[in-house]
Every structure is written in C-alpha cells, then in structure tokens.
Amino acid sequence: MTPRVLIAPGEVPVGARDAVVAGGGVVVDRPEDADLIVWMTPTDPSGLPELLAAAPGVPVQLPWAGVEPFLPLIGPDRPWACGKGVYAPPVAELALAMLLAGFRDLVAYGRRTAWSDRTGRNLHGARVVLVGGGGISEELARLLAPFAPRLTVVRRDADRPFPGAERVLPTSALHDAVADADAVVLTLALTDATRGLIDADVLAAMRSDAWLVNVARGGVVVTDDLVAALRDGTIGGAALDVTDPEPLPEGHPLWSLPNCLITPHAGSTLAMNAPLIAARTRANVARLAAGQPLIGLVDPTAGY
Amino acid sequence: MTPRVLIAPGEVPVGARDAVVAGGGVVVDRPEDADLIVWMTPTDPSGLPELLAAAPGVPVQLPWAGVEPFLPLIGPDRPWACGKGVYAPPVAELALAMLLAGFRDLVAYGRRTAWSDRTGRNLHGARVVLVGGGGISEELARLLAPFAPRLTVVRRDADRPFPGAERVLPTSALHDAVADADAVVLTLALTDATRGLIDADVLAAMRSDAWLVNVARGGVVVTDDLVAALRDGTIGGAALDVTDPEPLPEGHPLWSLPNCLITPHAGSTLAMNAPLIAARTRANVARLAAGQPLIGLVDPTAGY
Numbered sequence A, B: 001m002t003p004r005v006l007i008a009p010g011e012v013p014v015g016a017r018d019a020v021v022a023g024g025g026v027v028v029d030r031p032e033d034a035d036l037i038v039w040m041t042p043t044d045p046s047g048l049p050e051l052l053a054a055a056p057g058v059p060v061q062l063p064w065a066g067v068e069p070f071l072p073l074i075g076p077d078r079p080w081a082c083g084k085g086v087y088a089p090p091v092a093e094l095a096l097a098m099l100l101a102g103f104r105d106l107v108a109y110g111r112r113t114a115w116s117d118r119t120g121r122n123l124h125g126a127r128v129v130l131v132g133g134g135g136i137s138e139e140l141a142r143l144l145a146p147f148a149p150r151l152t153v154v155r156r157d158a159d160r161p162f163p164g165a166e167r168v169l170p171t172s173a174l175h176d177a178v179a180d181a182d183a184v185v186l187t188l189a190l191t192d193a194t195r196g197l198i199d200a201d202v203l204a205a206m207r208s209d210a211w212l213v214n215v216a217r218g219g220v221v222v223t224d225d226l227v228a229a230l231r232d233g234t235i236g237g238a239a240l241d242v243t244d245p246e247p248l249p250e251g252h253p254l255w256s257l258p259n260c261l262i263t264p265h266a267g268s269t270l271a272m273n274a275p276l277i278a279a280r281t282r283a284n285v286a287r288l289a290a291g292q293p294l295i296g297l298v299d300p301t302a303g304y
Helices: A014-022 A048-054 A088-103 A106-111 A135-147 A171-178 A200-205 A223-231 A270-289 B014-022 B048-054 B088-103 B106-111 B135-147 B171-178 B200-205 B223-231 B270-289
Strands: A004-008 A026-028 A036-039 A127-131 A150-155 A167-170 A183-186 A211-214 A237-240 A260-262 B004-008 B026-028 B036-039 B127-131 B150-155 B167-170 B183-186 B211-214 B237-240 B260-262
Touching: A004 A014, A004 A048, A014 A026, A014 A270, A036 A048, A036 A270, A088 A106, A088 A135, A088 A183, A088 A211, A088 A237, A088 A260, A088 A270, A088 B088, A088 B106, A106 B088, A106 B106, A106 B260, A127 A135, A127 A171, A135 A150, A135 B135, A150 A171, A167 A171, A171 A200, A200 A223, A223 A237, A260 B106, B004 B014, B004 B048, B014 B026, B014 B270, B036 B048, B036 B270, B088 B106, B088 B135, B088 B183, B088 B211, B088 B237, B088 B260, B088 B270, B127 B135, B127 B171, B135 B150, B150 B171, B167 B171, B171 B200, B200 B223, B223 B237
Parallel strands: A004 A026, A004 A036, A127 A150, A127 A183, A150 A167, A183 A211, A211 A237, A237 A260, B004 B026, B004 B036, B127 B150, B127 B183, B150 B167, B183 B211, B211 B237, B237 B260
Antiparallel strands: none
C-alpha cells in the first residue's frame, strides 16, 4: 500500500513532504483521504479535533516526546505516535554538557571576571542516578560509558534491564537511590504519577554536593522546593533545561542563584529537530506501507 | 634493590611517603643516599640545584607534565621524568566539558537572567582537530568516541598513528587542518617550536563559528591575536584553561568577551592531582626497583 499522509496544520514544510515521499507515501490535503495524520505543532492542538472527527480510526503522529497538551484527545480509538526517542541524542548531549559544567564549575567560572582558586570534581567514576529509563537515559548512558560511572536507573518497571546500570530500582525506591549520588538526572515523562516527584523530601535525601539535572519536564520538580534547596545548600547545584513555570519569568529567584544554570528548553533546537523528526516520519510512513505498527506509540493509559 | 627516595622540598606529604613504600622503596632524608629524587613543587625549582649537585646522575621525577621552569636544569647527565600523562584523565574531562559548553552555548546561557531563543549545535558528528598527540589527546579521543567525531590530529611526527583519527597531519599543515573544523583543541607542550603557534594567521584560517579550546599552555596562543579574533567574529568562541599572562589579570579584555570562558588552570585540581601523582610515584619506584626505565621521561632536546 502507498500510505496517504495529511501533514497539518498550515503549510507543509519541504522536509516533511520529502520524508513522506522517501518513506513510500504520498501527501494528501483532506483528512477523509488520509491513512496517517502527521501533526507538526508540538504544543498547540488547535484544529486537530476537527481532523480527528473527519478521519475516524486514522493514526496520528505528534512531533514531540511529551504529549501533555494532547492528552484530552488521546484515546484507544486510534494509534497515537509521538516523538519518543527522536530527540534523545541532542537532549542526552545537553544533559552530559550540564553534568560536566556542574562538576567542573563552569557556570561559576563563566560568571567571574577574575582569576580564582581551582575547584571542581570529576565526572569520571561518579555515582549518577538516571530517573527515567527511556531513550534519553539510554543515550546518556552511552555517552557516559567512557567515564566509567556507577549508574543507577530509577524507572516504573524495575524488572526491565538497563544496559550499563549497576542497579535498576522502582520509583518507590527514589529516596534510597539518590542518597549517595553525585548527580541525579531527570529524563522521565511528565504524568499525573510523576508531577512534583522531586520535592523537598527527595532533595533532602540527596547529598549536599550533588547536582540535579532536569532535561525532562519542569513539572517533575517542585520549583519552590528546589529554590529553597539551592539557597540553603541542601544540594550542590541544578542545571535545568525545563522549568515550571516555563518560560521562567524574569526576576524568578532561580535566575539569580549562583549554583543554578538554566537553558531555555534547548535540549533539541529547531535546527537539530528537523532532520530527526523527518527521519521518524519517513520510518513511520514506511512501516505503515509494510503494515507494521508505528514507532513511538503512546500508551493512552500511562499518558506517554 | 630497594630504591631509596628523597622527597623534596619541605615536609614529606603522607601520600607521597605511602606511594614510595607501596612501590617497594624507602624514604631517605639526604641527597647523598638517594636513588631517586621526587620533586614536589610544580613551578619552583628553588633548592633543586643543590640536591642535584649532591646526587650526581640520580634520576629526578617532577610533578607536572609541563617542565618549563626546570629546563635550565634538565640535561643528559641524568634521567628526568615528569608528570606526562598523569593528569590526562581530568584535563581531557575539562576539555570535553569546554567543548560541550561552547557548542551548547552554556556560557552565554549561564550569564543570562531571562529566557531566550534556543541556540547551540551538536558535538555529535563534529569535526574536531586535536593539536598535540599526547596523553590528553588520547584520553579526549576516548571520551569523544560516542559522539562519532571526525577527528584530525596535528602532531610533530605525523607518521605515528593515532587511534580514532581520520587524519594525522604534521604541524606544518596546521592551517589546512583547522580550515573546516568545528573545534580546535590545544593539548600540546609549550616549547620554543610551539610558542605563539596559534596566531592571527591560524585563527583567520578557522571557521567563523569554530571554538578554540586550550588546555595546554597559555603561551601556545598569541593572546592579543585571540582577543581580536573573538571581538571581530573571526572565530566563534574560546574556552581557555590556561592563559598568557597567567593568572590573567583583572580587567583583561578576555574577561569581558561574551564568547570566552576562562577557567583558572583547573584541568586537574590539587584534590584530583594527589592520587594521580602518587600512583605515578609508586609506579616509578617499582620500575626503579626492577631496573626498568622511568615512566614519563623528558626528552632534553625537545624540552618536554
């Protein structure tokens, strides 16, 4: 079969059209003709309900890994695929950059205008806890391997093995997992079960020199608790690519903390995204043509 | 034989004494009794000439990889070993931290107090030129391997192979080597032949978005030329763990450039150094006991 693909909303980018064709499909204009809807705007579902109504049962591919804005629409009546795993390489790269910047004090050095004492500590051999067992954690573990880290993975299903991890623990063991960590990296999905997971209790369980890196979603962390923990030295520092609220408003206390680095959800930039999501679209069109299930399927019950 | 080791100057640190014993040696107090002199201060040779006169032909181990302050003393009348390779792991770690900070714009983000556009580019697949083929470059290549970089090594002897490099070029080909590089990392020794190697001409040969990382010695770069290149956008940015002059004085133009990160010769801190140099001392004492040549021998002609 030659999958007929509706790309929406708005004008169809050349790269998306090329990806459909490269996957063996054709681009169509009307939802009634579509075998697959490729939705391009990551946080705005406006207009999508009308397409869904006109194309019952037709699968949808969403662009980002996080699908929070689409949850009211996602149900078992059709397959929903998301950008799960697509952006793992650039996001994991940023997570490693943040770990190294934290451990080697680059944020503090970058803000100075005078020579200072030599400080910092090694990532080599460090105890790193990855909270989340998905594509970002897998890719980060791969990048970390030459540093011979002592890796703990905290995930919903602790029975699933994780390559390179010393320990795989369930989310219920989070306090124990973080207790001796040099760094805790958040890569997990934001769901009702993970919202506010990193609160004052978890932060208090961490070492006073430990770094927290968040490349997941801002809502996984209780922001006020984190501000307090950074202010009073409960933890060593934080590097946040995502915040709650996001964007973080000017004047927010996080901006002025000496041990906090904030990047503007830059785990994967538009320039980095384009070829990655195009490759996923091509793969999914090809799978549809071959009668195979889509890659990156959302579990409607889990919400990611 | 049980090597008799003089540790100087000043009081003998516990770690150094333990390392001698662990290597099968004993610590002695007088140069006349010594089979090996372990010199502990990295930049100050005061007092060493007297020891050398009292212990003709006795080998010396110096603590750092760079031996510039000791060059007037170093000759063919005895073996001189240095910290060559000892600090490669922490220094290469800092070089990777700087590369990632540069590529992912962490210096700029770290100085902001407001949300901004997503910027940055990937280290993954980048063209990286390592100038210097020693232990730091080898260790950095190992850390870079998961990023699948396109690696060029520039070294004195281009006939020596370098694991993981696409190209090994002689220093005379430096201009060609840097022309298409995303980043140029300096790891080479400072000698008469390398002083001022990175000048306006080399910087002009680099791409306007390329980063320069210096974890070698400040004198390898012509500082005024670098300031000009950073100011006028000849290159994208610089991350410098070493400077000329060093320490870099307050008010120096490098401190206020938006695309420049300076760390205070923190490639390896005192805390990182202690176990690394102790391990080298232990190894060299054991080699002396076994009648083998010392590790990290300085070539008196090359000056490193």
